[in-house]
Amino acid sequence: MLPWFVPAFKIMRNVDAAAGLKINIGAGLSGAAGWFNIDNSPTVLISRIPLARKLLKTPQWPKDVRRFDVRKGLPFPDQSAIYIYSSHTFEHFTWAESVVVAKECFRVLRPGGVVRIVVPDLELIVRRYLAEGDALASQRFLQRLSLSHTFHDLIHPGANHSQMFDRRSLIHLLQTAGFDKPEVSQFMQSRIPEVGRLDLEQRKSESLYVESLR
């Protein structure tokens, strides 16, 4: 693993992809060891400076999380990865951006590799709204969608959503990117052996899991 100060875009020049890379897009604070954990939050860099971290109260980002905006593409060679994982990040892209990132996943994965995308499940949120039925259910429904953008997004790109997925739209996204047979999966059920270090318990009740072979 290269030191944290090597910018992510330089990784592709130095990376040894012989064994197949493992990439976590929008890892947040929960990236797994041995993976390329990528996140676009400016606080990744701020938190490296102890005084700035203290003053601005940024989270203590793990050293192996690299700051990079994946909407610019993935900084890795063609067919260099065996696994690409992403949890609760694709909903922060617009549809057009998510198509770009999904196509990048297809480019970077080698045949036989696996992509696993986890997002908040729009269908679950709608079902909950319909089941609640009280006077403020509509307010809670809109809050859960979290589709408005604020100044806070600049500091925390994971604060609000730009779109929401149900199973049909997430499968369609991966098919648009070139994946043959994306399928709905379940919490901790995956072709990725390390899924136990990736799927988060606290996301289980709200998430849609879709996975595909390349």
Ligand SMILES: C[S@@+](CC[C@H](N)C(=O)[O-])C[C@H]1O[C@@H](n2cnc3c(N)ncnc32)[C@H](O)[C@@H]1O
């Ligand atoms: C809601 S958090 C999810 C974190 C973690 N994966 C989880 O499931 O708890 C979304 C993360 O995606 C990151 N993110 C948003 N846009 C991004 C982008 N364009 N490139 C890379 N990371 C991005 C945010 O900084 C944030 O840490």
